[in-house]
Amino acid sequence: MNNEKAVFAGGCFWCMVKPFDRYDGVHSVVSGYTGGFTVNPTYNEVCSEKTGHYEAVEITFNPDVISYQELLNIFWKQIDPTDGGGQFYDRGHSYQTAIFYQNDRQKKLAEKSKEELTRSGQFNKPIVTEILPAKPFYPAEEYHQNYYQKNPAHYERYQKGSGRADFIKQNWEV
Template sequence: MRLSTFLLSTVIGLALFPGLTLAKTQSVETATLAGGCFWCTESDMEKLDGVLDVVSGYAGGELKNPTYKQVSSGKTGHIEVVNVRFDTSQVSYEQVLDQFFRHIDPTDNQGSFVDRGPQYRPAIFYHNEQQKQIAERFIKEIDALGVFKKPLKTELIKFDEFWVAEDYHQDYYKRNPLRYKYYRYASGRDQYLDDIFGEQREEQPKTLREWIDEKNKLADIKPYIRPSDEQIRAMLTETQYDVTQNDGTERPFNNAYWDNKQLGIYVDIVSGEPLFSSLDKYKSGTGWPSFTKPLDGSYIVTKPDNSLFYTRTEVRSRFADSHLGHVFEDGPAPTGLRYCMNSAAMRFVPLEDMKQQGYETYLSLFE
């Protein structure tokens, strides 16, 4: 078809069918990653949205078309790797690396969990200079974050050639689910990752990029000091101590602020961190002070709470680590959230006292 005819037919088609859109050209890139046993790495990388396919294989050695037996001997110079093909319109190379690092031990260059030897060490085989630069920068940021507790020892190696592993290694976790689950559990991989990222890391994942951005943001906020345990015990009432230190809950309709209508802000009873504003407070009918959003999200930390028969989202203060309450998704507009807090975990600062007590930053909200 001539170009002019194609363009004319396209214009006519769009005119006749306004909802018709041209298909977006898919841009595919490949990441070659070594994270120990390729059964596990393949399984974890295939969970990432935007990943098209993951193939297990070998890279880094000089022997052509090596076998698993040869590579596992540790004498060929190869490393067990996966080739990850991904759609760059859906997921970036850094996001692929983020998923990769959150499912391996990047600090062990002598092997990976129960699999020992150089053929199981962590590595990134970069395909071009851009991938190399992204990986170098990201590794430095993760190291500075300190989430892995040890320095990263993940090698950056220029990609040369990828050799596909034997058929029985491909999609091993799907073809042999029982053997795979047994191996994975016995390897200690998930136990290690749970210790680093928490047992809810799969259900409520938090990316390394989110951790890094959060840390950078915290560097710009005013820090608050958590007193010693002895000081906290002395300064709090029995109820305040039980709520903030023992994750307790006060009685509804029988607490200081559930019906407070004064203008001002609510701060952490232990550290003074600014938590909520009266401007975001509403009558929820629960008997506890409820808010649609925090005053400053930098001072709020949320985490899964499995203390009941279902999972709730606990709310804690960042610096004092006080238990404040829980947040639910049944609140009013504009957020749809209900931050259900304990009065005993907070101290109310009236609007007229905010400047004197060092909270003048938030006065503009009340103008």
């Protein structure tokens, strides 16, 4: 099997697992940290905004079943790509959006998808999601993994209370 990895930062990583987890060809979705300079950071360190890391998910997928382009399409529909200060309730660098490409092909596909979203006119503000080279990915603590399954009631309240659920409904499910 020829698996690949995709890494996306879309704000709170709790909210970024479930959307990918349900697709055939996705083998795992791991919550973690990337993009910064601290080795093996903890959640508290990342929240301090002193590590340079983003909360992100690392997706292991079979490109023969689900393409990187399909993953990009799923990613865009989970975020507000015009918000440079974080995502919804969560503010700060660690909650900003980014696509971390693994190779030149992923970089080109990510850039093309961002250009297409910009040209679509769906948003009247600039698309600020960055496209960055992959850096080491550090899995988050176990209690963060598959949070939506371990704590479904809290996850649903958070998804709604943060404003993410309404934003997705209003902007992506039209």
